[in-house]
Amino acid sequence: MVLHSLYLVAIVVEAMTAALAAGRRDMDWFGVCVLGCVTALGGGTTRDVLLGNHPLSWVAHPSYLLITAGAALATVFAARYMHHLRRVFLFLDAVGLVVFTVIGCNIALGLGVPLLIVIVAGMITGCVGGVLRDVLCNDVPLLFRSELYASVSVVTGGLYVGGLALALPHDLVMACALGIGLSLRLLAIRFGWNMPTFHYTRDLH
Amino acid sequence: MVLHSLYLVAIVVEAMTAALAAGRRDMDWFGVCVLGCVTALGGGTTRDVLLGNHPLSWVAHPSYLLITAGAALATVFAARYMHHLRRVFLFLDAVGLVVFTVIGCNIALGLGVPLLIVIVAGMITGCVGGVLRDVLCNDVPLLFRSELYASVSVVTGGLYVGGLALALPHDLVMACALGIGLSLRLLAIRFGWNMPTFHYTRDLH
Amino acid sequence: MVLHSLYLVAIVVEAMTAALAAGRRDMDWFGVCVLGCVTALGGGTTRDVLLGNHPLSWVAHPSYLLITAGAALATVFAARYMHHLRRVFLFLDAVGLVVFTVIGCNIALGLGVPLLIVIVAGMITGCVGGVLRDVLCNDVPLLFRSELYASVSVVTGGLYVGGLALALPHDLVMACALGIGLSLRLLAIRFGWNMPTFHYTRDLH
Numbered sequence: 096m097v098l099h100s101l102y103l104v105a106i107v108v109e110a111m112t113a114a115l116a117a118g119r120r121d122m123d124w125f126g127v128c129v130l131g132c133v134t135a136l137g138g139g140t141t142r143d144v145l146l147g148n149h150p151l152s153w154v155a156h157p158s159y160l161l162i163t164a165g166a167a168l169a170t171v172f173a174a175r176y177m178h179h180l181r182r183v184f185l186f187l188d189a190v191g192l193v194v195f196t197v198i199g200c201n202i203a204l205g206l207g208v209p210l211l212i213v214i215v216a217g218m219i220t221g222c223v224g225g226v227l228r229d230v231l232c233n234d235v236p237l238l239f240r241s242e243l244y245a246s247v248s249v250v251t252g253g254l255y256v257g258g259l260a261l262a263l264p265h266d267l268v269m270a271c272a273l274g275i276g277l278s279l280r281l282l283a284i285r286f287g288w289n290m291p292t293f294h295y296t297r298d299l300h
Numbered sequence: 301m302v303l304h305s306l307y308l309v310a311i312v313v314e315a316m317t318a319a320l321a322a323g324r325r326d327m328d329w330f331g332v333c334v335l336g337c338v339t340a341l342g343g344g345t346t347r348d349v350l351l352g353n354h355p356l357s358w359v360a361h362p363s364y365l366l367i368t369a370g371a372a373l374a375t376v377f378a379a380r381y382m383h384h385l386r387r388v389f390l391f392l393d394a395v396g397l398v399v400f401t402v403i404g405c406n407i408a409l410g411l412g413v414p415l416l417i418v419i420v421a422g423m424i425t426g427c428v429g430g431v432l433r434d435v436l437c438n439d440v441p442l443l444f445r446s447e448l449y450a451s452v453s454v455v456t457g458g459l460y461v462g463g464l465a466l467a468l469p470h471d472l473v474m475a476c477a478l479g480i481g482l483s484l485r486l487l488a489i490r491f492g493w494n495m496p497t498f499h500y501t502r503d504l505h
Numbered sequence: 506m507v508l509h510s511l512y513l514v515a516i517v518v519e520a521m522t523a524a525l526a527a528g529r530r531d532m533d534w535f536g537v538c539v540l541g542c543v544t545a546l547g548g549g550t551t552r553d554v555l556l557g558n559h560p561l562s563w564v565a566h567p568s569y570l571l572i573t574a575g576a577a578l579a580t581v582f583a584a585r586y587m588h589h590l591r592r593v594f595l596f597l598d599a600v601g602l603v604v605f606t607v608i609g610c611n612i613a614l615g616l617g618v619p620l621l622i623v624i625v626a627g628m629i630t631g632c633v634g635g636v637l638r639d640v641l642c643n644d645v646p647l648l649f650r651s652e653l654y655a656s657v658s659v660v661t662g663g664l665y666v667g668g669l670a671l672a673l674p675h676d677l678v679m680a681c682a683l684g685i686g687l688s689l690r691l692l693a694i695r696f697g698w699n700m701p702t703f704h705y706t707r708d709l710h
Contacts, residue, residue: 117649118705125656125700126649140555145345147354149557150618157621171703178707208355211362226436231636233645235438239322239331246330290330293376295323297383350550352559413560416567431641440643444527444536451535495535498581500528502588 098269102198103162105191106135110163112188113228114170115177120232124171130231131167132160138224142199142216146206185284192244193276196221196251197269210256217252218245243283246290251276303474307403308367310396311340315368317393318433319375320382325437329376335436336372337365343429347404347421351411390489397449398481401426401456402474415461422457423450448488451495456481508679512608513572515601516545520573522598523638524580525587530642534581540641541577542570548634552609552626556616595694602654603686606631606661607679620666627662628655653693656700661686 113134117127136153143151153159170177177184199220203213222238222245229236238245251272258268282288315336322332341358348356358364375382382389404425408418427443427450434441443450456477463473487493523544527537546563553561563569580587587594609630613623632648632655639646648655661682668678692698 114703115705118703120645120649121702121704122645122649123700123702126646127703129649129655144349144554145356146359147352147557151555154556154618154622157619157625160621160625174703174705208359209362211365212359215362215365230435230640231646231649233438233643235325236331236436239325239327239334239436245334290328292326292328293319293323293332293379294326295320295379349554350561351564352557413564414567416570417564420567420570435640438643440530441536441641444530444532444539444641450539495533497531497533498524498528498537498584499531500525500584 098194098198101190101194104187105194106159106163107166108184108187108191109135109224110166111170111177112184113224114167115174116228116232117167118171118174124168127171128164128167130228131170132163133231134224134228135163135166136160136224137227138195138220138222139199139202141223141227142202142219145219146203146208146216148202148206186281189247189277189280189284192221192248192280193251193273195224196248196276197255197272200252200255204256204259210260213256214249214252217255218248221245221248221251242287242289243280247276247280247283250279303399303403306395306399309392310399311364311368312371313389313392313396314340314429315371316375316378316382317389318429319372320379321433321437322372323376323379329373332376333369333372335433336375337368338436339429339433340368340371341365341429342432343400343425343427344404344407346428346432347407347424350424351408351413351421353407353411391486394452394482394485394489397426397453397485398456398478400429401453401481402460402477405457405460409461409464415465418461419454419457422460423453426450426453426456447492447494448485452481452485452488455484508604508608511600511604514597515604516569516573517576518594518597518601519545519634520576521580521587522594523634524577525584526638526642527577528581528584534578537581538574538577540638541580542573543641544634544638545573545576546570546634547637548605548630548632549609549612551633551637552612552629555629556613556618556626558612558616596691599657599687599690599694602631602658602690603661603683605634606658606686607665607682610662610665614666614669620670623666624659624662627665628658631655631658631661652697652699653690657686657690657693660689 110131113131114127117130122130136159140151140153143149196217200213200217203216208216225244226236226238229238254275255268255272258271259265318336318339319332322335327335341364345356345358348354401422405418405422407425408421413421430449431441431443434443459480460473460477463476464470520541523541524537527540532540546569550561550563553559606627610623610627613626618626635654636646636648639648664685665678665682668681669675
């Protein structure tokens with residue numbers, strides 16, 4: 096199935112970008128692998144823990160751990176060549192965001208939760224991995240300040256859930272949600288679109 | 301029910317103070333909403349995940365997400381006027397702490413866990429939201445250094461659980477626990493009461 | 506049972522070293538106790554939440570909370586004498602790592618998960634407590650940069666699971682896994698063995 100192939104591409108890409116973040120913090124090879132796994136699989140894990148959906152995907156399919164740890168470790172050796180591929184990586188990272196989102200929505204739909212929670216589950220799947228990566232690297236999560244990243248996830252999930260609620264054909268809805276979400280993210284990167292930020296300097300206490 | 305109304309006030313207040321913390325980190329509007337939801341609902345979520353109590357409150361009642369996200373977003377526009385209300389906010393934050401604690405104890409009692417765990421569940425409900433806010437803002441959690449915050453939660457939970465264990469009337473016990481806990485917190489703020497701190501400078505390794 | 510006694514020693518030692526970390530951050534006594542509990546019990550808690558294994562150990566046995574909080578609080582008063590015992594603590598910390606690992610593997614085996622996940626469960630039990638301690642202290646987790654810490658856990662778990670898979674006697678397998686893992690960790694500390702690290706300075710974005 097196309098979605099599953101895209102999922103495998105997405106976890107590999109997420110693990111590789113996490114490995115670069117680990118390299119910026121001088122982590123050892125083991126830390127690189129752990130950060131790769133946590134970043135690639137942490138979003139889906141958080142979703143399933145919050146929804147009480149056991150077993151987790153990587154518990155049922157341990158190969159996901161090997162794939163992401165392997166991709167992270169390969170990055171240690173391939174990093175010097177990856178800079179030339181940065182456009183490819185930005186593109187694949189955007190693909191991963193929308194694919195994770197649709198997969199997360201799909202799983203939440205299967206659990207019969209309210210539609211708003213389905214969209215939230217998609218967003219958690221798409222975004223939480225990067226938040227965990229940033230917390231473990233001791234950064235303020237980039238998610239909260241980056242080009243429409245989380246917003247793209249919400250739009251993608253909203254289109255997907257809305258289309259299905261209108262009883263439109265599943266494959267058409269999925270293709271539209273993925274395509275529109277991906278375009279929005281790529282346009283946001285290209286033109287530097289950002290959500291407005293909130294500046295506040297006084298102390299409440 | 302009074303407790304439920306106080307709960308709604310408490311999650312709104314928690315979301316608004318979290319929004320101000322987000323503003324100090326220049327987060328975008330989306331990050332403001334996420335931080336508001338995580339801070340207001342994160343304590344109860346952590347309690348339910350640890351106790352295996354599904355579905356989570358915001359999964360069963362998605363309106364809680366809308367209320368907290370809306371309160372956080374409204375803070376972006378209302379922040380300039382909130383400084384004049386800082387005493388009101390400190391008061392409502394203290395109300396939130398004891399209300400969250402009693403609600404957490406109540407839910408844990410319903411699950412039949414040991415009484416010590418009931419008190420711990422109340423403390424997790426009252427305090428973990430603020431810890432998550434501080435971790436996501438890349439601060440050392442304020443909880444570990446602030447005026448009797450967590451201690452107030454333990455005292456409130458202890459009075460509540462102890463009173464019920466003595467078979468005193470529920471409403472009386474609840475009112476006493478809320479009142480004494482709230483008074484203790486307000487006195488601690490007013491007079492700068494703090495737990496003693498532990499200073500240690502040598503490296504064990 | 507020997508393993509249970511070693512477990513109690515291990516959670517006490519983990520709580521005490523966490524208390525020293527809390528002291529370096531000037532936390533108050535309550536924060537010291539919380540950090541002690543989270544560090545000592547957080548690894549097993551994470552494992553059980555991820556595997557959906559309820560009730561958690563400290564929910565079923567609240568005395569674990571009292572033991573770890575008490576050990577952390579005692580450290581506030583004993584810290585001045587502990588520096589002379591640093592070799593003892595490094596040794597007991599290494600014992601704790603391998604004991605936590607074997608216990609984690611054991612519990613995962615009882616849940617019937619794949620063998621790779623059994624080893625991962627052992628590693629989570631052994632290592633995640635320290636990661637939580639470092640995140641709450643606002644440090645980059647030491648795990649990702651320290652002398653074979655996580656690697657020792659994986660080796661210990663691998664030997665244990667591998668030995669049982671070969672149908673060797675349980676006690677022999679456990680003794681070998683604990684002994685070899687402990688020796689590896691002590692040699693790594695003694696000779697400063699480290700995993701190679703990954704340095705990367707360019708920004709992908």
